[in-house]
Amino acid sequence: MRYLMLTVLAVFLSACAKPVTSLSADEDKQLTNESGYLLIGVSTNRNIKSISISGPKNIFLTHKDLKAGTKYILTDLPSGTYTIDKIRYNNFWTDETIDDDAWSFDIQDQKVSYVGNLNIYSEGFYWFTSSHVELINSASEALVFMEEYYPNILSKRELIYGGFGEDDFFQYIGKYNEAK
Numbered sequence: 001m002r003y004l005m006l007t008v009l010a011v012f013l014s015a016c017a018k019p020v021t022s023l024s025a026d027e028d029k030q031l032t033n034e035s036g037y038l039l040i041g042v043s044t045n046r047n048i049k050s051i052s053i054s055g056p057k058n059i060f061l062t063h064k065d066l067k068a069g070t071k072y073i074l075t076d077l078p079s080g081t082y083t084i085d086k087i088r089y090n091n092f093w094t095d096e097t098i099d100d101d102a103w104s105f106d107i108q109d110q111k112v113s114y115v116g117n118l119n120i121y122s123e124g125f126y127w128f129t130s131s132h133v134e135l136i137n138s139a140s141e142a143l144v145f146m147e148e149y150y151p152n153i154l155s156k157r158e159l160i161y162g163g164f165g166e167d168d169f170f171q172y173i174g175k176y177n178e179a180k
Contacts, residue, residue: 017058019050022065022073026152034079036107037157039142041072041117048120049090055082055107072145074153079109087120087133095131102135106162112153113162114142114170137161139169 023029031037040061042048048066053059056078065073084103087095105115116135124130139161146154158174161167 017052017054017060019062020059020075020077021062022071022075023150026150028153028156029076031076031110032078033109035076036079036109037074037112037153038077038082038107039072039074039112039114039146039159041138041142041145042066042120043071043117044120044122046089046120046122049088051084051118052086052088053082054085056080072142072149074112074146074150077107079107081106084118084135087131089122089131093129095133102164104164108160108162110157112146112157112159114139114159115161116163117141135163137163137165137167139167143170143173 042051042061042065044066047063049063051061051066053061059077061073065071082105084105085096089095105113107113117138118133118135120131120133122129122131143159146159159170161170
């Protein structure tokens, strides 16, 4: 009975998730006081159907942003703590993340929160496929991406690390650039 209730609850919650796509232009949106930007990198050797993320606003990243290769996704979200819940490869194969803090991240008010690079690598053939999934911090690569593709937003918003653990890289680089 308990598993049935959990399944029904999961189906109900996933029905409430809204798809989001990456910003296409370097235009800083007028954010509410309780929202910020999510910056996440996705690197994969196969096309992904969706990635489900739960939090103050349940969302899923769509296949439009999850093609094979490496890509960064920048989108605005309400502030708060979010968790990567599920990676859906197609209609049949899904990975669910374990209940672990390593899959959680924070979006802060009025800031660009870089949460890490989600690396998804699959091996095998059709029915015999295995995947290796990890969320790692590649802050220097994220900074290069923001400088190249979103310099306007970067000049107006503070870039911070909101992923698992602590990282002062962005603060260090900011102080270095101010001293120049």
